[in-house]
Amino acid sequence: MAALPSGVLGALDPTSDRAVFRQIADQLREAIDKGQFGEGDKLPSEAELVEHFGVSRMTVRNSFSVLQGEGLVLAEHGKGVFVRPRPPVRRLASDRFARRHRDQGKSAFIVEADAAGSRPEVDSLEVKEERPSQDISARLGSPRRVLARRRRYLLDGRPVEFAVSYLPLDLARNTPIAQPNPGPGGIYARLEELGHRLDHFDEEIRARMPSPHEVKTLQLASGVPVIHLIRTAYDTEGRPVEVCDTVMAADAYVLAYELPAT
Amino acid sequence: MAALPSGVLGALDPTSDRAVFRQIADQLREAIDKGQFGEGDKLPSEAELVEHFGVSRMTVRNSFSVLQGEGLVLAEHGKGVFVRPRPPVRRLASDRFARRHRDQGKSAFIVEADAAGSRPEVDSLEVKEERPSQDISARLGSPRRVLARRRRYLLDGRPVEFAVSYLPLDLARNTPIAQPNPGPGGIYARLEELGHRLDHFDEEIRARMPSPHEVKTLQLASGVPVIHLIRTAYDTEGRPVEVCDTVMAADAYVLAYELPAT
DNA sequence: CAGTGGTCTAGACCACCAC
DNA sequence: TGGTGGTCTAGACCACTGT
Numbered sequence: 001m002a003a004l005p006s007g008v009l010g011a012l013d014p015t016s017d018r019a020v021f022r023q024i025a026d027q028l029r030e031a032i033d034k035g036q037f038g039e040g041d042k043l044p045s046e047a048e049l050v051e052h053f054g055v056s057r058m059t060v061r062n063s064f065s066v067l068q069g070e071g072l073v074l075a076e077h078g079k080g081v082f083v084r085p086r087p088p089v090r091r092l093a094s095d096r097f098a099r100r101h102r103d104q105g106k107s108a109f110i111v112e113a114d115a116a117g118s119r120p121e122v123d124s125l126e127v128k129e130e131r132p133s134q135d136i137s138a139r140l141g142s143p144r145r146v147l148a149r150r151r152r153y154l155l156d157g158r159p160v161e162f163a164v165s166y167l168p169l170d171l172a173r174n175t176p177i178a179q180p181n182p183g184p185g186g187i188y189a190r191l192e193e194l195g196h197r198l199d200h201f202d203e204e205i206r207a208r209m210p211s212p213h214e215v216k217t218l219q220l221a222s223g224v225p226v227i228h229l230i231r232t233a234y235d236t237e238g239r240p241v242e243v244c245d246t247v248m249a250a251d252a253y254v255l256a257y258e259l260p261a262t
Numbered sequence: 263m264a265a266l267p268s269g270v271l272g273a274l275d276p277t278s279d280r281a282v283f284r285q286i287a288d289q290l291r292e293a294i295d296k297g298q299f300g301e302g303d304k305l306p307s308e309a310e311l312v313e314h315f316g317v318s319r320m321t322v323r324n325s326f327s328v329l330q331g332e333g334l335v336l337a338e339h340g341k342g343v344f345v346r347p348r349p350p351v352r353r354l355a356s357d358r359f360a361r362r363h364r365d366q367g368k369s370a371f372i373v374e375a376d377a378a379g380s381r382p383e384v385d386s387l388e389v390k391e392e393r394p395s396q397d398i399s400a401r402l403g404s405p406r407r408v409l410a411r412r413r414r415y416l417l418d419g420r421p422v423e424f425a426v427s428y429l430p431l432d433l434a435r436n437t438p439i440a441q442p443n444p445g446p447g448g449i450y451a452r453l454e455e456l457g458h459r460l461d462h463f464d465e466e467i468r469a470r471m472p473s474p475h476e477v478k479t480l481q482l483a484s485g486v487p488v489i490h491l492i493r494t495a496y497d498t499e500g501r502p503v504e505v506c507d508t509v510m511a512a513d514a515y516v517l518a519y520e521l522p523a524t
Numbered sequence: 525c526a527g528t529g530g531t532c533t534a535g536a537c538c539a540c541c542a543c
Numbered sequence: 544t545g546g547t548g549g550t551c552t553a554g555a556c557c558a559c560t561g562t
Contacts, residue, residue: 210332
């Protein structure tokens with residue numbers, strides 16, 4: 001068992017009201033913030049900290065659990081506890097659905113990822129007819145049935161986003177939109193070809209902790225929230241023609257919007 | 263010690279690979295999802311679960327810690343563990359800075375909260391001259407010094423948002439913008455009076471777990487992420503005139519944007 | 525194999541809350 | 544006062560990782 005780097009970690013303050021495991025977490029957090037442990041670096045092992053601070057193992061584990069909850073560190077079974085690397089973020093610009101970005105052979109996700117030097121993938125593609133949930137139904141103008149297009153997006157092998165598009169069935173049935181690959185420009189290009197010229201999109205953004213299913217699907221580390229984005233596309237007649245429900249790994253995204261000052 | 267409601271919680275599966283504390287968390291989560299425990303309801307106490315499942319107390323606490331991390335429950339010392347109530351959310355629309363919403367006596371936050379029937383407050387107001395951080399400086403066109411306006415927003419007594427506005431000092435010094443209360447319409451109205459007609463805003467949105475300081479300032483329960491919004495305001499000459507750095511309790515907000523289809 | 529984190533036990537004492 | 548959660552100990556056995 002290696003000795004601790006000298007000077008990085010100090011002593012506990014027995015007179016403090018602050019719980020011991022919080023004091024240990026504070027010291028580790030400070031060391032990380034100061035760069036004494038860099039991204040991907042291994043923190044001292046549980047056994048080392050037990051010895052250094054003279055506390056029980058559960059106390060040390062409790063400290064790690066605090067830092068995990070903050071998204072600062074990542075435990076790897078059999079290896080150690082590491083400072084969580086910040087993954088490259090994908091920037092979603094508010095003009096990402098502009099017509100000038102369509103009419104190319106590939107989807108917006110693929111084009112953008114290629115440009116950023118990442119390796120994009122789309123999987124678990126599924127196209128189904130369904131009865132919509134109450135929320136989706138209300139947003140789409142209460143259709144009885146919808147076409148649902150599900151897919152997961154990956155960058156360099158890492159899942160970053162899971163999305164479901166819902167379209168009124170009477171609008172999408174027996175069109176290229178019901179095909180797994182709807183063709184160049186994606187479903188928005190197809191919608192316009194079908195006479196539904198797009199007017200605007202509404203987007204709603206929330207952030208929350210993931211459900212167990214989302215943790216699995218997006219392979220999320222603990223301490224990583226999700227961004228939940230619900231987009232509704234309207235045609236020039238004011239009819240909602242698509243609702244897209246997207247869940248993104250929050251550490252992989254920054255959303256950018258440009259607003260006119262009116 | 264009261265008996266457990268019959269039938270709500272089942273038995274453990276000793277043949278399962280799933281850890282006991284996860285099985286217990288799964289059962290509680292399912293009961294919450296099904297509505298068997300509603301918002302604000304008290305879950306069975308640790309002692310009751312220890313008896314019901316025949317496990318040690320740490321195992322039960324570990325289950326609760328899982329659910330806390332998911333933001334599902336809230337422990338209150340001396341009282342019990344409760345299903346976390348969903349607070350009313352504040353909807354931020356993308357036209358919230360439109361000129362037509364200014365020229366009133368009160369700030370946008372106050373007007374909007376009054377309309378929604380909430381009791382709004384603004385506190386810890388502080389106006390200071392500072393040397394900007396590297397990031398803020400770059401966004402503002404590298405001024406040597408800036409005016410910083412800090413404030414915290416509360417709804418019905420609950421802190422929901424903490425914001426800092428930065429303005430180039432040469433632009434804001436000795437103007438109403440440097441006053442604690444800049445007057446009707448806020449600093450955007452004052453900027454336009456000073457000849458900086460606003461053209462557009464850029465907004466960047468991230469979500470992450472809060473730092474300990476943010477937990478304190480926003481009184482965040484564990485399992486609640488923050489939304490980090492950075493807005494830059496540009497005048498019609500393309501000059502950045504303000505950067506506003508905002509941290510919001512994610513469970514209190516939904517952000518709404520309208521995008522043209524171009 | 526030795527070292528790491530993952531799970532679990534069976535206690536102990538404390539601080540907070542409601543009655 | 545009794546019940547609640549908060550902290551901490553000192554063990555135990557297991558699963559995973561690397562050499």
